Amino acid sequence: MSIRIVTDSSCDLPEDVVAAHGVRVVPLSIRFGDEEFIDREQLSTAEFWAKCAQQDTLPETAAPAPGQFEQTYRELIADGATGIVVISLSSELSATMQSAELAARSVADEIPVRVVDSHSITMGLGTIVLACARLAADGGSMDDVEALAVDRASRTRVFGALDTLENLKKGGRIGNAAALLATALAIKPIIEVTGGKVEQGGKQRTRSKALKFLVEKVAGFEGRISDLAVMHADCSDVDQFVEMLRPYHSGEIVVGEIGPVIGTHAGRGTIGVAFDVVD
Structure with a gap:
């Protein structure tokens, strides 16, 4: 079994930590008026703060499209994953979890995908993701990893x-x-x-x-x-x-x-x- 962890860019985990634990991060997007940027890919955090200082209104954030999650799932399938656990930004604050769930249905015949609501944000989500990534790397089953995510979300x-x-x-x-x-x-x-x-x-x-x-x-x-x-x-x-x-x-x-x-x-x-x- 090769269980892989997927999350979204609201987790705020450092890139080196994400890479070290084999976590896949699906980015949200940020809109400044008519300009739209993919979080961390087309707009660094430093560039974001610089742009904010020049604006009188706040930018808008948008959840990833289901297709972004589906692409990530398919890349993990190609990489040998046998199961995927997605841990998302709180569903009370974003439609990100819905996108992850819709994408999971698209690949249901090829790989099991479980989507867990972190009920959290930023590094709250990040700590849950890291705990689950460690368990998956240690050979934890899909049920074990999902159960840990749900448990950690409550604590x-x-x-x-x-x-x-x-x-x-x-x-x-x-x-x-x-x-x-x-x-x-x-x-x-x-x-x-x-x-x-x-x-x-x-x-x-x-x-x-x-x-x-x-x-x-x-x-x-x-x-x-x-x-x-x-x-x-x-x-x-x-x-x-x-x-x-x-x-x-x-x-x-x-x-x-x-x-x-x-x-x-x-x-x-x-x-x-x-x-x-x-x-």
């Missing part, structure tokens, strides 16, 4: 601190007056992924307090975290933040850069943690 926690309200203002989620007031007070909103949705998780008055809040979240689960990841949107203080977390987690901390799919809504300077909680 993965994601917290983030926004550095600016500019994107929320551009997206119409907060008014100009409220954004100006919050900026003047240096308020840093905290977000949490709950039930596949992004919810408000509080607010902190400064960047340093926001980082401390995230560290305290991790510290609260010390000894019960099996995987810890950090994600950031072009943050100069990410290395410092990782060092703040190390006393509370002895294992590897994977660091991923927030790309256009999540960055469109979160904004530059967003930093966060994702981890699996072991009962």
Whole structure:
């Protein structure tokens, strides 16, 4: 049995990590007006942030077409795969999972494909993908890998601190007056992924307090975290933040850069943690 893992570009996993684990990533697309770009292929993260700074409105993101997933499935069949497990961006936030499911029907006579809703975003999705890729590489069955994905989806926690309200203002989620007031007070909103949705998780008055809040979240689960990841949107203080977390987690901390799919809504300077909680 050769079980392969497929995900989408909202996972924000570093390219070298994806390659090392044999994970296939199907990209979403980003639209700036009439211009459309394939995430990470036609538009790098740095180019994305540069374009955002020049726009008064937010870009739009679009799920991959079913044909993109089907092409990936067929390439994996040609590469010797005997089963495919797809772990997708939360279905509450995107139609990506639907595309993966439609494509699975197109190849149903050739290979079994199971599609799992991560109920998560960015490196929350990424940590689930990595856990499943490791199990598949160790010879785990398709049922085992699917069960792990479902289990991890129910246990993965994601917290983030926004550095600016500019994107929320551009997206119409907060008014100009409220954004100006919050900026003047240096308020840093905290977000949490709950039930596949992004919810408000509080607010902190400064960047340093926001980082401390995230560290305290991790510290609260010390000894019960099996995987810890950090994600950031072009943050100069990410290395410092990782060092703040190390006393509370002895294992590897994977660091991923927030790309256009999540960055469109979160904004530059967003930093966060994702981890699996072991009962």
